[in-house]
Ligand code: RM4
């Protein structure tokens with residue numbers, strides 16, 4: 389059983405003093421850039437204060453499986469020092485949060501993150517300033533202790549006993565989440581078919597809806613159920629929940645506590661994701677969001693590295709929804725980075741993703757929503773487009789750095805992480821062959 393220890397200095401990879409000291413050496417340069425930007429934006433009647441405050445408040449959670457090196461079905465290239473337990477995953481999240489000031493929660497995946505004593509885990513996380521975001525069930529793999537296989541599906545399976553096992557697993561995940569203080573269950577199903585004729589589409593959907601109904605009945609009243617969709621993989625002919633339409637239909641059948649979760653990588657190339665966001669936010673059904681970058685499908689690459697403009701357009705829809713009082717409030721959305729790192733240090737990649745997210749959020753916050761609305765109403769196509777592009781082309785990095793600085797995190801997290809040789813310290817502590825659980 390895990391018993392939380394008091395923090396030993398050697399266990400800490402960094403300290404608030406060290407961060408403050410490093411920030412001091414960067415402060416003059418940073419402030420120079422910030423004032424310069426402030427002047428430019430003031431000429432456009434944009435006040436940077438509310439923007440910085442919103443950036444400070446934005447928190448995006450870390451999935452426990454993203455703290456180790458991911459891989460593909462062809463191979464994996466571990467870098468060492470990976471977290472070996474749920475506590476070490478929490479410690480890495482806490483470290484990341486100290487550096488960025490924007491990652492105060494972890495999202496667990498059961499059974500990758502099981503423990504014999506969840507109240508001790510909760511206490512440990514609390515001591516490290518980390519909360520538990522949406523908790524994920526996993527019925528897309530077979531687990532050592534289970535009786536029935538999910539080879540042919542889980543909540544949609546033709547056999548009642550397999551469905552029962554998958555339903556019970558989800559209820560168990562809710563139980564664990566309750567002990568940790570989590571408030572949402574995320575269900576993503578691998579269910580589907582690889583070949584035409586394999587599945588009866590209608591029946592597979594009905595069985596899934598019935599199974600979800602049972603889980604929904606078990607959901608505590610203050611919880612949300614987040615339904616995630618994906619067009620293909622692991623099944624390549626059909627997925628039972630392939631798109632937002634199906635996820636929304638299920639959510640509507642289940643009730644108000646059920647919402648749709650949008651994972652950026654779960655769309656076919658060129659899908660207009662911002663429109664999906666606007667649609668769901670507009671009817672109060674956008675409950676969760678998984679950030680990542682993608683060229684083709686569920687690539688799980690660094691957010692913002694490939695399509696920053698699309699990410700900006702998505703944030704514009706969210707900011708606009710908040711501005712216009714749409715039923716979905718951004719503060720109710722479970723934000724998470726759902727990425728996997730093949731060739732990078734996971735912590736460095738998470739820092740880059742967090743920065744990429746905040747940059748596009750900042751860009752969207754620069755938009756004069758009222759002016760944009762006017763241009764739209766007047767069919768001023770060119771001007772409306774100009775408003776968006778002008779915001780996107782501002783270098784907002786000093787605003788993001790200022791938000792971090794005010795959150796007592798690093799002005800430049802990546803350089804700090806490298807200068808302090810944090811990965812080397814983790815390898816020394818956990819070994820070169822340590823492997824995190826996950827994909
Ligand atoms: C899926 C989906 C889920 C995540 C798993 C690991 O593609 O994105 O959110 O839990 O991968």
Ligand code: MN
Nearest residue numbers: 616651678726
């Ligand atoms: Mn996801």
Ligand code: MN
Nearest residue numbers: 651653686726
């Ligand atoms: Mn995915």
